[in-house]
Amino acid sequence: MSHSPIGIFDSGIGGTSIFKEIATLLPHEDIIYLADSKYAPYGNKSKEDILKLSIKNTELLLEKGCKLIVVACNTATTNAIDYLRENYDVPFIGIEPAIKPASLNSKTKAIGILATKGTLSSALFHKTMNLYNEGVTVVERVGEGLVPLIEDGDLESETLQSLLQTYMQPMIKANIDYLVLGCTHYPYLVPMLKKMLPEDITIIDSGLAVARQTKAILESHNLLNNSKSTPKIEFFTNINPEVLQSFVNKDYEVSYSDF
Numbered sequence: 001m002s003h004s005p006i007g008i009f010d011s012g013i014g015g016t017s018i019f020k021e022i023a024t025l026l027p028h029e030d031i032i033y034l035a036d037s038k039y040a041p042y043g044n045k046s047k048e049d050i051l052k053l054s055i056k057n058t059e060l061l062l063e064k065g066c067k068l069i070v071v072a073c074n075t076a077t078t079n080a081i082d083y084l085r086e087n088y089d090v091p092f093i094g095i096e097p098a099i100k101p102a103s104l105n106s107k108t109k110a111i112g113i114l115a116t117k118g119t120l121s122s123a124l125f126h127k128t129m130n131l132y133n134e135g136v137t138v139v140e141r142v143g144e145g146l147v148p149l150i151e152d153g154d155l156e157s158e159t160l161q162s163l164l165q166t167y168m169q170p171m172i173k174a175n176i177d178y179l180v181l182g183c184t185h186y187p188y189l190v191p192m193l194k195k196m197l198p199e200d201i202t203i204i205d206s207g208l209a210v211a212r213q214t215k216a217i218l219e220s221h222n223l224l225n226n227s228k229s230t231p232k233i234e235f236f237t238n239i240n241p242e243v244l245q246s247f248v249n250k251d252y253e254v255s256y257s258d259f
Helices: 016-025 047-063 074-087 099-105 123-132 146-151 158-173 186-196 207-220 241-245
Strands: 006-010 031-035 068-071 110-115 137-142 178-182 202-204 233-237 253-256
Touching: 006 016, 006 047, 016 031, 016 207, 031 047, 047 068, 047 074, 068 074, 068 207, 074 123, 099 110, 099 123, 099 178, 099 202, 110 158, 137 158, 146 158, 146 186, 158 186, 178 186, 186 202, 233 241, 241 253
Parallel strands: 006 031, 006 068, 031 233, 110 137, 110 178, 178 202, 233 253
Antiparallel strands: none
């Protein structure tokens, strides 16, 4: 199975930020990416609906022969990954907000977390928070409305900028020195965030850590593809493929699929 593909799914294009890290670290691995944009965002859905969507995506990737699945969505990870690990035989890699490094490295003892409602209200998020937030002020903000705007592909719109300003002001006021991006869509906001945040605020996401964990799990399960062949990269989306194509290399194949 070492030559089988890695599967990645997200509620849309956000997980492409994770894909890019994995593809860079593991340049010979075949990868299949599912952008479930028809049902984005996951963040405002019930736990039951998030679980159903995660099962649907998992089973589609397994039908395509994937050897490992990356749940490239914070909301799906926090609400569904325990079930997926218990009910399917392949390894799963999840995405969690990088609370630990932010809390441990903060000098002002104040950090900001921008995430979806589904992530911030989950049991897994609160468990992680309780482990690392002692003595640290945490300013949480639900990024309401951000995912649909990113899914539209316009990363410089005035509406997007206005929303971000609203979410960032309480964090700036609280003197945070770390901003944790708790949604895989949000790394695409970094250029805009850097323009509006003080230079001493460090922005962190989980992308590189997820790629490293993916490599480690492949190695430990003897699933790493050690060939030097050119990988086959496939993207599937259940809405207009042009939007997804605009976020990835133009040489990658992006196909429509009604899933």
